[in-house]
Amino acid sequence: MLHSKFSPACFYPEYHYHKSFTTVQVSRHITKIGYYCSQFSTSSLNSSPESPIKYRWIDGVERLELYEPGGYHPVLIDELLHNRYRILDKLGYGGYSTIWLARDETLKCYVAVKIGISNPSDSHAPAVSHVNACTALPSILDAFDIHGPNGTHTCYTLTPAQGSLKEASFSRLFPTQVARALAAKLATAVAFVHSRGFVHGDLHLRNLLVRLPSSFEELSIKEFREKFGEPDMVPIARVDEKPLTPNVPAQAIVPLYLGKKAQEFTLDDAHGLILSDFGEAFSSATEQRLGRHCKIPLAKRAPEAFFEPDEPLSYPSDIWSLGAAIWEILGMKFIFSESESQDEIVAEQIDNGAIPRQPTDDREIWPCLENAFEEFVQKYRRRREAAGKFEEKETQAILDLMRSMLKFRPKERLSIDEVLNSEWMVKWALPQLEQGQHAVI
Numbered sequence: 001m002l003h004s005k006f007s008p009a010c011f012y013p014e015y016h017y018h019k020s021f022t023t024v025q026v027s028r029h030i031t032k033i034g035y036y037c038s039q040f041s042t043s044s045l046n047s048s049p050e051s052p053i054k055y056r057w058i059d060g061v062e063r064l065e066l067y068e069p070g071g072y073h074p075v076l077i078d079e080l081l082h083n084r085y086r087i088l089d090k091l092g093y094g095g096y097s098t099i100w101l102a103r104d105e106t107l108k109c110y111v112a113v114k115i116g117i118s119n120p121s122d123s124h125a126p127a128v129s130h131v132n133a134c135t136a137l138p139s140i141l142d143a144f145d146i147h148g149p150n151g152t153h154t155c156y157t158l159t160p161a162q163g164s165l166k167e168a169s170f171s172r173l174f175p176t177q178v179a180r181a182l183a184a185k186l187a188t189a190v191a192f193v194h195s196r197g198f199v200h201g202d203l204h205l206r207n208l209l210v211r212l213p214s215s216f217e218e219l220s221i222k223e224f225r226e227k228f229g230e231p232d233m234v235p236i237a238r239v240d241e242k243p244l245t246p247n248v249p250a251q252a253i254v255p256l257y258l259g260k261k262a263q264e265f266t267l268d269d270a271h272g273l274i275l276s277d278f279g280e281a282f283s284s285a286t287e288q289r290l291g292r293h294c295k296i297p298l299a300k301r302a303p304e305a306f307f308e309p310d311e312p313l314s315y316p317s318d319i320w321s322l323g324a325a326i327w328e329i330l331g332m333k334f335i336f337s338e339s340e341s342q343d344e345i346v347a348e349q350i351d352n353g354a355i356p357r358q359p360t361d362d363r364e365i366w367p368c369l370e371n372a373f374e375e376f377v378q379k380y381r382r383r384r385e386a387a388g389k390f391e392e393k394e395t396q397a398i399l400d401l402m403r404s405m406l407k408f409r410p411k412e413r414l415s416i417d418e419v420l421n422s423e424w425m426v427k428w429a430l431p432q433l434e435q436g437q438h439a440v441i
């Protein structure tokens with residue numbers, strides 16, 4: 001059964017738009033990017049022995065089988081939620097929620113509404129803790145419940161963001177300065193979370209959002225429609241061709257990406273990074289999260305999550321994910337191949353040096369860290385001159401940091417303070433983040 005992790009975020013800090021963002025790209029490239037929904041199986045939520053209803057496949061939208069009791073709420077464009085939030089378009093979805101752009105008719109501003117699956121039996125919610133402001137964490141503006149054919153859904157409103165770094169970086173590279181600043185901003189956000197006693201537990205590029213420019217807020221609804229178009233709707237049909245039940249909407253909506261492409265990112269965008277989705281976060285001191293409960297996609301999981309499934313996870317697993325996320329920010333490609341089996345992923349971790357063992361069989365060998373950086377990061381950067389590449393000294397510092405973050409044994413990994421004090425952070429990444437600081441409010 002699916003455990004809902006949709007629950008109040010652990011953090012309620014404030015954050016603000018920054019001033020100097022210029023262009024906003026209009027693109028629905030979600031179908032090419034392909035959201036992963038690896039947390040849930042292809043089966044429905046219902047424990048009913050009857051086979052679940054199947055729908056015709058629609059590229060780039062949430063799993064339609066989850067429109068059933070316990071699952072997603074069928075949302076209509078133009079629907080008014082909580083007597084206040086007018087739905088304009090869809091921004092995204094995850095295994096536990098759909099996220100919508102709405103107009104707050106009371107405050108006359110745009111909001112993102114996160115509508116959770118309805119799963120009343122949920123007992124997996126993380127502890128809620130109030131912590132101080134950090135500019136890189138999302139703020140929850142409002143919370144309410146809605147009732148529908150699939151049950152009661154908890155909803156939160158958040159400041160809408162451009163989209164995730166994953167969407168921005170699809171087949172593209174961040175300029176080196178931006179990549180450094182993004183890595184530094186992310187590390188400071190993780191340091192903040194760890195300093196408050198929390199493990200994020202779900203660190204990857206899809207959970208890294210970027211603030212929208214203040215100019216977005218100035219758009220009237222008419223201007224918004226002119227700029228971004230009407231929602232991209234695709235009729236839903238059942239495989240058995242029977243009529244739809246009220247549990248599922250008549251139309252699926254392909255999410256709208258409000259953001260820029262990676263190569264268009266500026267240092268100001270890097271300052272606008274938001275570490276989002278605290279649904280898996282837990283307090284390391286008071287809660288136990290075992291390796292087997294890790295929801296991060298297999299290829300991105302720290303090795304202890306599958307080698308020691310009965311041991312509690314802690315800060316080091318965030319450090320592993322942070323190392324992998326920084327690598328992906330620098331090179332656009334995840335450090336390990338993403339669609340392999342667990343054995344193949346472990347083999348890659350061995351080959352690149354995370355696990356200290358020499359391969360003995362005749363299987364294909366994954367390159368060591370140096371070669372992987374050359375092959376998967378620098379080569380592409382050289383091909384796209386505008387993106388810039390990393391010089392030798394910096395490359396060495398990056399690789400040293402990666403090696404110390406991607407240590408096989410969790411205890412041997414750097415702490416987040418050590419990450420922030422590493423040579424690469426101190427000499428290259430943090431100074432780059434500071435450059436552009438003046439432009440952010």
Ligand SMILES: Nc1ncnc2c1ncn2[C@@H]1O[C@H](COP(=O)(O)OP(=O)(O)OP(=O)(O)O)[C@@H](O)[C@H]1O
Binds near residue numbers: 094096160161276
């Ligand atoms: N405030 C926001 N503004 C714009 N888009 C957002 C916002 N929050 C979330 N999204 C989009 O929705 C996607 C899913 O959001 P989120 O990860 O919070 O959902 P979830 O159900 O908790 O997902 P998961 O299954 O990944 O844990 C994000 O990757 C992003 O593209």
